[in-house]
Amino acid sequence: MKRRIPLTITLIVGLIVICSEFIPHRPFSQISSELEVWFMIISGFAILLGQLNLIKTNVLKIQYKQRNWPYFVITLASFFLMVGTGALWGSQQNAGLLGHGTAISSAIGSKPFDYLFNNVYQNLQATMFSLLAFFIASAAYRAFIARTTESILLLAAAILVMLGNTSLGTLLTGWLPDSLSFLHLPKVSEFIMKYPTTAGQRAIMIGAGLGIIGSSLRIILGIERSYLGGD
Amino acid sequence: MAAKTLDRRWIFLFLFIGVALPLIFVIGLPIETTENVRAVYQMVEDTPAGSTVLISFDYDPASKPELHPMGRALLQHCFEKDLKVIITALWPMGVMMANDILDDLQPSYPNKVYGQDYVNMGFKAGGMVTIQAMGKHFKGIYTTDSNGTPVENIPMMKHIDNFENIAFVISLSAGAPGVKEWVQVAGDTYGRQVSSGVTGVSVSSVMPYVNEQKQLTGLLAGLKGAAEYEYLIGHPGTATSGMDAQSLAHLIIIIFIIIGNITYWRNKKKQKKEV
Amino acid sequence: MTHFFNVFGIWLGAAFTFAIFSFLYKDNPFYKVAEQIFVGLSAGYWFIYTIFNILIPNLFLPLSTDFAANWIKLIPAFLGVLMLMRLVPNAEWMSRYPIALLIGTTSGLAFLRYLKSDVINQITATMINPFVGNNWVTVVGQILLVVGTITGVIYFYFSKKHEGAFGVSAKIGIYFLMVSFGAAFGYTAMARVSLLIGRLQFLLGDWLGIISP
Amino acid sequence: MKHTVFILFLLTTALLFAQSPIFTIADIPNDDGSALVITWDCTGVQGEQFFVSLQDAENHTLDITAFNRESSSFPRGSLIYRDSLTAGKQYHFVLASADSALVRTPLISKTGTPRAQWFNTDKISLLIMALILAISIVYFIYSAKGGKNLYIRRINGLEAMEESVGRATEMGRPILFVPGINDLDDMQTIAGLTILGQLAFKIAEHDSKLLVPVSRSMVLSTAREIVKEAYLKAGRPDAYDPDCVFYLTDDQFGYVAGVDGIIVREKPAANFYLGAFYAESLILAETGFSSGAIQTAGTAMPSQIPFFVAACDYTLIGEELFAASAYLSKEPHQLGSLKGQDVGKAVFLIVLIVGIILEIFGVHDLKNFLTVH
Structure with a gap:
């Protein structure tokens, strides 16, 4: 029961997707496009699950005072900072719980979420990526x-x-x-x-x-x- | 192993300096164009004025140094050839990337009107699925542009129903979803002419699509592709100035490869003598 | 005020850039802090991103504006909730239903997509007359293309020992793979150096103002 | 007199031709019956402007397109019409001309019925290829399950797996496994996780420590179950620590920053990178190298294989990643499937060579037949 139903679901869904490639007639054309929307929604929930897991593991690490635990406080703090600013004032054209936060965004030039994104997140990401220039040189030298x-x-x-x-x-x-x-x-x-x-x-x-x-x-x-x- | 005795941090230091110096003191080394870049250029040149084309910004700030100058050069070229440009994005940050270029170009092309000559339709998630939906019914998937203006109120979108109304598609692609999805759906399924600008890293995996079948019409490859395109349209930009730093960095890497080989062979000889 | 935050933002960016670069020297507390901030911020970013760009437009908006036409979206919503059951120790198995649906969909898509684009189209693209070309360089290239593709595929043959003529073909195949790896590596060097150029353009231009961006 | 007759003759023929424009409505083949293709040819037809419109039962008309002598679709043109058409229903279309005062004269009317097809004939070559592959894979899976012995060639790097685990145990250092950054819906991730199962089994036997940082929640739960099962199979369920598999972040470089931190702090003795990788491949492999680990990598991402080849001790190239778990587990269904894929490869190679020979002789039929759109 715990395995047979999932296996049946996989079989049916997989066959529908394959059939709809060859059969343009309804209902195959409609089912497969509906499935694609479902896919997006379920994977959305899967991403949320990841974040919840992150909170859980970090809280546990801090609770049991694992090695380097103060660093995990920083992880959680920055996570909640990002989620908090995004939830309260939204990002780009999306409004948050407190609306668009025009007062605060006119003070700092953009929404707090976007400010963090542009100035911190993006720079961290780009720098991390640029480490590759150094590594490609040393890998070439060695290999x-x-x-x-x-x-x-x-x-x-x-x-x-x-x-x-x-x-x-x-x-x-x-x-x-x-x-x-x-x-x-x-x-x-x-x-x-x-x-x-x-x-x-x-x-x-x-x-x-x-x-x-x-x-x-x-x-x-x-x-x-x-x-x-x-x- | 002999090669390992050199601390790799020396390589890091040399590379850092080698890239920084030519950015400050520009050298201006020559640029030679290649066939694939000319093919993209020719595709834009051969498209009749007034046609609608689609440029998809499928990258984020991480790939900005390579793809941004391409986007800029392509938009400049399209504007100069009087092509109407629909901008889309399969990556959420792509919208911002496009707007960044458009804000920058606005002063140089004061007669280009938003909604008539170009439009930013914004980001849609879903990659391949989204492109498939565009091919069936464009306005079904894009009900508004990125500012929220309903598509019915955008003059240049009046006659756009699906890919049949679009002359060609260019994807500025930093990975998935990107050029592969455009080739597979817009190209292979709907028979549209597709071209692309990609980061240096994806060149070799995208290259097989530049084939007899013309799954891709030409390809702008990395910073060099961008610099070549800037050269072809006669507007040198950041790619051109980056090419000096690029050349010096490559030279440093090659020198280190040679040093690595010399030390390896010398040590091998030494070992042989000792034996 | 806005100006202050602009400048502050650039300084923040520069500080974090150096914190990550410091890793090249060795692991240190600055890198560790930057690393944890990066992990935290990015997880937070994807959380907000998922809600605003996936769940609201695809699920909550259709359900709240026209429930009658979209009630069927309750099914993926329910499956999504089952997904979250992973967090409940004894109900973990419930997440198998949504996973089965996701895997089934992608397996079906992958089966056809790879067959079409990565197998059949690559084969038809190799079906060329190698002897037709504008000049001898093209002809040589096309012969290499055909030979390389065929021998390369032979290298990936698993159910036969690589010996005799077959072994020679597989060996030639691996030579072609090596050339393609070297070339891809060389090409990518360009891409990676471009990223470093981008970073230095930020540090030298936006931050220090030595060069005009 | 003669002249007048001739001119009259010309005028009548012109009028005759003028009154018979060509107007056709046709179903689009191989679709779901939601579109019709409308074509027209108004060569020699009088009129300032032309309209194609849809007419309903009450004779209301809806303009679909309009064109005049300056339009590119004059005098000949076509369009695909697909605004909420229902398959099997009949639709009436009218081609009308209008004079300078825009007074319309209907020229010709036609009906068309969009039909949905049960098979897309454009894709017959795809279907044939899919069937050849599917049948050969399924056939060999069942013959392997029936006890047939299937040979599999040596795959470099897999022998070293046992050695790496042994070395880690001796040094008292952990083993790092990275299943790539794609989700469970990528077959490479699944292939990587299958190998993780076999690796975890060996680790459980040796009693070394395993670290599996992941970047996707579905991978997290699946990897946990796979590792747990491996420890169970090895008879060491007590040694299984669920927290050895943990989530970092979905973000590509956020994840890399985290894994890099683990590599420099925990100093694993052996690193395995098996799954789908993008740009992070080299960052991981170089950091792993500098920490002195034995590294084994495998991916089917063509763009990342070169970096693994350059920076790792062993690399599984492309399909070898999928073959690896068959090689390690010797499970009949995996061996059978691999054999089936090989048969597919042989068929495709023969088709390719035949195709090239035909091309040399100028016969393009095979190539055209196989080209799928």
Whole structure:
């Protein structure tokens, strides 16, 4: 009962979605678009569940005075700060419980939620993302060592594309005569991207696509049920 | 391993300085255009004046450095070719990104009127599902623009029912939902011409769509794509100035790769001698 | 007042930027504080975002404005509540119903979508006459494209030992994969450096005002 | 006289042609019966302006489109009409011309009935391919379940799994498992979680510590159940700590910041990144490297594989992620499915090669047949 009904739901829903691809006739066309709205609503609740879990685990950590617990107070405080400002005055064009908070937003230039978002959240996010520039450099230094045929190919492709993608490539090979224009680094880099890289990516897409198709088929047919967990 | 003896924080420091300096002291290195960028440019050029096109801002501030200059250059190009632009967003922050560019461009294009020459329809969640719905009935999914103006009161939306009334779609895409969804629905399902500007990271996974089937018409790839487009339309912007820093940073990375290889091989020789 | 908050906001942004960058040197209390604030703020952001952009327009508005036409949305709402049952220790199993519905929908969608776009369309896109091209560079490229795709797929063949001619093909396939990894890596370097450029444009332009943004 | 006759003749023919514009209403094939396509050709028809309108039973008309000699849809044009049409119902359309005073003259009227189809014939090639795949996968699953032995080639990196767990136990350090940042509705996440089950089983046997930070609540509950079940199977239900699987945030970089913190503070001896990854892949892998962990990664995201290849010790490339759990568990349904996928691959490769040969000979039929819109 605890597993059979969910498995039946998966089977029916999966088949409806597949059938509606081939059958334009009602009711399939309508059912599948209604299902898509349901999907959105249920995943909305799932996101809320995540936040509730976050509160629960952090409260527990603080309660039991786990190592570094004062930091988790900061987590909860910033969570409630964000939720509080959003709930009271809303965000962008959405009104909150206290309306749009025109007084407070004219004082600080935008709604408190948006202010936090623009000045703190966004900067944290962008900086976190920009760490990648440093990591890509150190990963390249460490990994691109010409040891085997594979690693030489990896290294050569990376360096040619890196040169070709900047003005460096133009500087280095721009002087070559037109008859040798295929050796222009930007052209070489474009060639690598267009042919061998596309070939490699296509092979991965086809393989991974089949892997995904196999898994979804097993799930629809109820053969793969690990996502339901234990009994 | 020999390569590990160098503290990677030195690489971090060099890179930081290498990017910062050319931003302060601009060098102005040359730019060469590539086929895929010219294909996008040509698509906009070949679209008759007065046609309606759709540009979707599917990114957030995290990808601003790469995609913002593309959005700016594409809007400038569309305005100059007298194309009517519908702006949509599959990412919630995309609306803000588009408005940021529009506010910026307004003084340079004083005769472009909101609602007649361009409109920001705002964000819709749902990705692929939303695009599918647009293809069936555009006004069914977009009942108002991002300011809440009913779609009936927007002059340029009068004749827009579905993708058939739109000349081409461009997605400025930083991930999912984005270019893939547009290709699969607007392109593959509804047969619309789709093009895109993507971050450098997604280039290789998006490239297979630039094929014989023309699932994608051209592609603007990363900051370089943006700089090339700025060059083609003759309005250099932040992408062009960023390219100097870009070139120097690449040079630093390549130098470190060479250092890594030299130390590796030298140590290997040493080990052989000792044996 | 607004001006003060503008400047304050930029200083806040710069401070948090440095707090995260300090992680490159080593883990430290500034990073830890920034990290926890980030986790807290982002969870809060998604909470508010979900309510305003998903639940209100798709569920509460349709139900409150025209209940008769939208009563069917009570079903996903009920399933959504079952989802929250995860928090109640002995009622966890109830969340399996909504999960089953979600997984069923995406499995169906994924099955067709990947078959169409990632398998069949990639195959038809490779169905080209490699010998037709404007110049020899294109012809060589197209031959590489065809050979690379075929051998690459052979590498992903699991139920046969990679030996003999088959093994050679798989080996060529992995060479193509390596070239594509190297090229993608090189391309991404550009993207990542762009992000750093964006950050430095903020620090040098918006914050210090040394360069004009 | 001769002239007059000729002119009269010309005028009559012009009038004759003028009175017979072409106007057709047709159903759009392969749809749900909500649209009709209207085409017109008014070559040589007199009039300043033209209207296509819908006429109801009481003869009220509703204009659908209007065009004049300057319009791009003059003299020939077509449009798809889909404003709340009901399948199977008959609709009347009128093409009318209007003079400069906008007085209308109906030229021609036609009826059309939108019909819903039970099968979209455009998608027949998709259906055939889907059936080939589905049948071969299901066939091999059942033959594997029936006891047939299926071979699976070695997958690099999986042997190292046991070794990593052993090393972590010796060092007394935890093992970190990251199931990617997508939700349970991504097949990669499910593949990652299936491997987590087998990994947790080994960890339970070795009695080491497991850490699973997740970024989605559905993944949280499922991962918990999978780990719990693995401990149960290993006969160590007492050692299971439900808090070893915990939620950080749904936000991509917020999550990365949190996992990075865990890596530098807990210093796990082995890191596993198996699932769907985006830009965070390299941040995680590089931070993990600097903490000295053995790292195994696997994803089907084509754009992220290069970074894992560069920064991790072992990488499962694309489909290998899906094959890994079959390889580890040797469960018949997983092995069978993998074999079925391989058969699919072989069929597709043959089709591809045949297609290329046909293209070389200038025959485009196969390619056109397979192209799905």
